[in-house]
Structure formats: C-alpha cells, structure tokens
Amino acid sequence: MLREIETRRSIRKFSDQEIPMEDIQYILESGIKAPSAKNRQPWKFVIVMGKEKEGMLEAFRRGIEREEKREALLPESQQFLSGAKYTAQIMEQAPVSVFVLNSLGKGLFSSMNEEERIFEVCNIQSVSAAIQNMLLAAEHKGIGSLWIYDIFFAYEELCQWLGTEGELLAAVSFGYPNEAPKPRPRKELDKVVVWKDGGLKR
Template sequence: MLNAIENRRSIRKFSDKEVPDSVIKEIIKSGTKAPSAKNRQPWKFIVVQGDSKQEMISAFEEGFERETTSNYSLLPNSTIHIKGTKYSLEIMKDAPVTIFVINTASKGLFAELSNEERVYEFANTQSVSAAIENILIEATDRGLGTLWICDIFFAYKELHNWLNVEGEMVAAISLGHPLETPKQRPRKKIEDVIEWRK
C-alpha cells in the first residue's frame, strides 16, 4: 500500500475498457474504512456508468452554460478556471466510471450555520475527504487510474439536482484503466511544511 501512495497520480487519459462492478465495489469499500468524526460515516457514493454518463454530461454542460452566460454564477471570480473545467468535463466523458461522493450529513452548501454546526460540517468534510483518499490509493494499488475532480462546482446546481440525493456533493472521481503514466508533480520540501515544537 505504501507503493500505491508513492505511485498515485492524477490520471487524465483513460481507455474505454470497463471496470467490473465487483472491483468498483471493493475500491469503494476501502473508502468506507476511512476514519470519520464520531464515527458518523457521512458518505454515500453514486457510481455513474454506461447510459447514465450522457445524463451526467448533459447536466454538467447545462451548468457550465449557466455559469458562463447567465447572471447567476456561483463562482463569478473563478473564471480563470473555466478552461480547466472544460478539460475536466472531457476527462469525465472518456473515463468509464465516475463516482460522485456525497456528504450525507451536510446541511447544504448555502445553509446558514451556527458556529457549532459549521464545526460539524467541517469535520464531516474531513471524513469524506479521507474516504476519497482511500479510494484513490486502493484504485492505484489495483493498477487503475483516478482523478479527483472539484470542477463539478461550476455545475453544482444542475449536477446536484440530477443526482437527487440528501446531503451535499463533495467531489467526483474519474476511474478507469490509465492510458498515461505521468511523472509526479513537484511537492513542497518536507522541511518547508513541518514546524517542530518540542
């Protein structure tokens, strides 16, 4: 598993070879082994394949159109990332599997929260993020590729409505057989990210 951590990469080119449902299930099962605040396990995973992919793509494209042409933009100061969002959509089209990760305990992206509720929201997001990382590592260990996608928020309303679930969409993961072996991107020096207090 340590090799999988070292070898994990963000994959942006996938073959059209299908991933068996049994393998996807085992990969997600690893996600559910993640630690969670107060053992709430606030996660749900929606696996999109086959004919449902086109519905997902249509919802994303509808949201992208709204975000870039209407007066209602969720991310008006993030237009610098629009080109990257288009690229993410192309990757999602190519990948045979998309896993949407839902925070089932979330009160909502736009909810007015008390300080205590905000802490719970933050803790639950940490828990879901740990599950996502487990999924990425397990997929790598099985020779599969993944891409953790947050560009879905450019189509947040449309994708969330299409998913039709309680809770909040946190991220999407593209999953499949990789057609590339990218080099590791530069990392900060370990000396620059640790502060010792003894």
C-alpha cells in the same frame, strides 16, 4: 512508504476498458473503511457509468454554460471555465465516475451556528479520508483516478440530476490509465513542518 502513495498520479487520459464490478466494489469498500469523526460515517456515493453518463455530462455542461452566459455561482473563477470543460471531456472518457456526498451536510449555502459549522468541517474531513482511501485502493488494482472539484461550476445542475439528499463535495473518475504522468513537485518537508519538540535531536 506504501507503494500506492508513491506511484499514484492524477490521470486525465483513460482507456475504454471496463472496470470489473468486483474492483469497483473493492474501491468503494476501501472508502467506507476510512476513519470518521465520532464514527458518523457521513459519506454517500453515487456511481455513474454506462448510458447514465450522458445525463450527468449534459447537466455538467449546462452548468458550465450558465456560468459563462448567465448568473454565475463562481463569478470570480471565470478563468477556470476552460479547465472545467476539459474535466467534462475527461469524465466522458472515464468508464466510472463516483459522486461523493456528505450525507449529513447542511449545504453550501446554508447558514450555520458555530457548533454546526464545526460538525460540518469534521464531516468533510471524514469524507475526504474516504476519497483518499478509494484513490489508493484504485492504484493498488492498477486503476487510474482523478479527484474532481470542477463540479462546483455546475453545482445546482448536478445536484438536481443526482436527485439524492446530501451535500455534494466532489467527484472521482476511475479508469485504466492511458498515460503515465511524472510525479508533480512537492514542497520540501522543512517548508511545511513545524517541530515543537523541546530541542530533541532529530
């Protein structure tokens, strides 16, 4: 098994050491080499670093505050808001955050017919493959990463701040790790695999 698959961890404590631009480029190029449905390559990346982090974090925290005090987009997920606040702190630490969009996406709140919905699912799978490539490429360079979903607590605010077309799907923060987490438990293979092999010996 590839070393990077074995050693990659979700990092939540980053040093303030800057990532060389050539390594950021390497990570992004690894992302766009992912397979995609019908070769549509629907991914789009917005890189946030330096002083631009301030505006991003302000939008993120404003969305969290709205979820707490006003009209909530995720009213059934209030118990996770403390986690979203912690995520904002992590993103503040990380030298680089990448917002990942589905450039062909219809949007979270759009109505779709059956064919459009299948295209949407296929494009999301393609974008997810690109994210995984970036995580492994970062690990190869000794750079830590965190795949982030808490952005959905501030979906409208972040989309407005990003100011770009496409459906926001995720963010990934990158930086040199300031921690060494142990492996998280994984389900045993026989708990998640169903064999349809006609009785062949394994």
